[in-house]
Amino acid sequence: MDYQFKDIEKKWQQFWADNNTFKADNNSSKPKYYVLDMFPYPSGAGLHVGHPLGYIASDIFARYKRNKGFNVLHPMGYDSFGLPAEQYAIQTGQHPSLTTEANINTYRRQLDQIGFSFDWSREVRTSSPDYYKWTQWIFMQLFNSWYNKAAEKAESIDSLVAHFETKGSAGIVAVSDEDTLTFTVDEWKALSEKAKQEELLKYRLTYLRESTVNWCAALGTVLANDEVKDGFSERGGYPVEQKKMMQWSMRITAYAERLLQGLDTIDWPEPLKEMQRNWIGKSVGASVKFPLSLSPTLSEGEGAEKVSPIGGDSEGASYIEVFTTRVDTIFGVSFLVIAPEHELVAELTTVEQKADIDAYIAQTKKKSELDRMADTKTVSGAFTGSYVTNPLNGDKIPVWIADYVLAGYGTGAVMAVPSGDQRDYLFAKHFDLPIIPIIDIQNIETEADPTKEGKYINSDFINGLGYKEATAATVAKLEEIGLGKAKVNFRMRDAIFGRQRYWGEPVPVYFRNELPYLIDEKELPLELPEIDKYLPTETGEPPLGRATKWVNPLTHSKFDYALNNYRDRYYKEISEALVFKLNNALSPKYGTYLKKEALINDIIIDFLIDMPTFKLAIDITYYKTKDTRRANARRKYLKYYRIPYLQFTEDELVKLDLDSIIKKIERFEIRPQLFSATDWNYHHQFEYELSTMPGWAGSSWYWYRYMDADNNTEFASEKAIAYWKDVDLYIGGSEHATGHLLYSRFWNKFLKDIGKAIEEEPFKKLINQGMIQGRSNFVYRLIDGEGRGTNTFVSHGLIKEYKTSPIHVDVNIVENDVLNINKFKTWREDFADAEFILENGKYICGVEVEKMSKSKFNVVNPDDLIERYGADTLRMYEMFLGPLEQSKPWNTNGIEGVFKFLRKFWRLFHDANWNFVVSNDAPSKAELKALHKIIKKVEEDIERFSFNTSVSSFMIAVNELTDLKCNKRAILENLVIVLAPYAPHIAEELWSLLGNSEGTISTAAYPKFQPEYLVEDEFAYPVSFNGKVRTNISLPLTMQPADVEAAVLAHADVQKHLDGKAPKKVIVVKGRIVNVVV
């Protein structure tokens, strides 16, 4: 039979599923290998051809490793909490779990038909309570931990309490908030429970802090940075303001140094590591305190006290602290700049300068982050009127504010050295401040010179020294006088760990006396409650504020199913038209609409009047149903939630007109506040945290869950973790560089600190797959004399001769850039009568590489390609496209070639009439050579992730064997194994046709490469003259270089080129090349 890819692929996909072929074993004597793909978010659009690229690569690798004798873990699952499903829920009222479920099903179907060797028995979904139970559990461990800098690891908060109880705060070196208290044992013991908890919160690895967020009042929600465009929401275009909010944060900064050091130990792409290094942003320098000179407007004692709360020490003196990486330039400081938002600004501003400063602050506030960013040229700032003292020479230094200094970085203050820093230089020039040269070779005529070469001048005790000695001497002096010290600063901030959203993991926390407490571990998972709509409450609380009770969404969906059947029945019995009329009927009294099939917690109400202060349920089925049990259950529910309800009989509904129904509804006496919120508090007393966890929570530890996905008692058993340890190969996009990949490393280090994980780093080797871009096609509409578009289209090669405008055309009706004119005419109605100006009888389209998107008509769906060519062709073609790491435009032009290759491969096993025929004869030398060449090549290619080159090599091998008319089992059986990771379906089929038992190819041993088959006796030496190859001369490989030289020079062709002249020099590289210099 000809190559019937459809039957073959269906058959083997079914076989793998039925036989759990790829189930990984947690108890194996084989060495382990863990291949992981980055967690996909199941979006509504399904897979496009870009998504599977990495999955195919990792699948090839996983299958190859199985053939190499490894016990391979290759799982897949879904990062299924996320904004798109929630957005859809807001628009349609459909529960996000249903949307998510539907999307996952699409994904699964698409993944299945590509033939991946995933172990689906370990599938995880972050939105499933079985999973997020452990996300919450890890959150609890973080809450119960603090970072001990002395031990360089996280420890239980109990150890901190024990320390406080026996030694007070002395001797604690921790990563904590800045405002921790200093206390003795007795002072600690004297603190109230509340005060103690408040203090401990400053140490916990997850803690509450006030942070600035993008608040959009119109949408009633917090927006991510990329949802804000120029100060307005991307969705709807409503104004966005900066608002302070209490938010959960993760103390990732505690791990900054370890996150940085760890990068040197892992095999990741250098650009990715560089991105993380930049993000962590370590800078080594010094912090320096500049004591305040009292401003003339403040009376001596008063002024000092006023400023002391921020920068004060025990003596009551005050100062501004700066961080600098160039403490050696301190004698060149001619002014200080602090951020306009800096806490000291108000205190420092003198009466004379107040107007200036206020104006400047007002101006800064108007500027968005973007404006501040874009405008690097304008120099702006304002003088506070106050001065500080240079701690090393006592110079009086003016304090300015300027928006180029950010409150959030370092101390929010910089010492300005105009001679060494270009920004300071421009500032000094603009405001006419002194520029002091401090290094002898410095050239500061036109710009700053940040050199570290040369000797210091104008610099007191470091005059004449070099950079290193000067820095050391300055730091030593500052430490001696207590006004500075060496310091390491990190750019990275603590990560905000909360979203004012519904579709995420609930935070397992309740509040008592305004302080957060963890819920009991036995009560995990804290399940996401049902709510009536997915918007913030009327008082601006997150959507969870609408919850009346925390219930299990899974039971909800069961209930929903039951009600679905129920609904079918009564819809037949009462008039459809009436239901339709009732739906969206307006109640004049309440100014609201009746909502059909509204959801309250986990039951569905026929109709609902939904107001901020009350709800009224309308039950039209009460008298009709024979299932009294269910009817009673509904009534009980409504009572339980104190929702009043009205019941109509069917007769009433049929007889009454709409107005009468509305009247009856409005006659119902509604008492406000009936709908109370007391039933869903923690233990009926305390309020729950209402924000949910961010998108990265669930993905920060998921690779451990795959190790032991069904475990009910732990996130993964100690034994499973001990066996699988870490991910050996991780494939995914570089867009996760500073998000997921940093947070995952952080959580992994934490899990190691608390003794749960073994390895310091979770992902040993990481490969970035390149993005697949879209390749758009264009047609060119002819523009007539009056500038209007016509219905005539000009082929791309001729557009220079006409006036045209380009229009995107669906790439699916274009083949090799030739437009299918008939399909084009039916594509859009207005093109039905289109006319064409052709070249060589064809319409050639223009091409551009752009992002793949629906609006550009350049989306290619894998389903269509699989339908046409099969999964094996798609898999090989995606690899054939080019190096995995490189971004490239998608282009189906070459897919035919890959399909032809697979057919040609199939033909090796068949005669002219498509009968399966293989011979048992001994293979020839040439056949063995072809085989061993490919065995070696593919092995090398896979190990260095060069999948595109091995596809080419397969083609070469099959071309060679076709030329040799080889159908020998000894060759083909091995070839099938080598091809199997790339094209598993065809390989399985041929493997079983060869008489092997079904499915065993997955673990068949990879053929051993035998170099003796590739040994050559002769080599055709390329002979070049001055580096230009002129001829080839075949000589034995055993010949020594001197003999090669002699033989080459004696050759007639060489003599001809030499033309009687003697060569100056002859270079012979054995087995490589001969170069004759003339």
Place this chain on the structure above:
RNA sequence: GCUCAGAUGGUGGAACUGGUAGACACGCAGGACUUAAAAUCCUGUUCCCGUAAACGGAGUGCGGGUUCGAUUCCCGCUCUGAGUACCA
């Protein structure tokens, strides 16, 4: 601006440690089979000159350098993509 990656035929790309540039595939052109088309097979295909062919010249973004020899190493530049941003 900074950091990183990249630039090779009409197209995707190959050349792994400096050693025959353009493998493999697409496309295109010509041919075979066919009444014809599709499918399949064969031949050619970097450019220029010449032109049946041999042969000659140029050529891996641009300009230099190191070397017997450079797509590969070094210096300077241009362009493209990604990340990041007044980071002290």
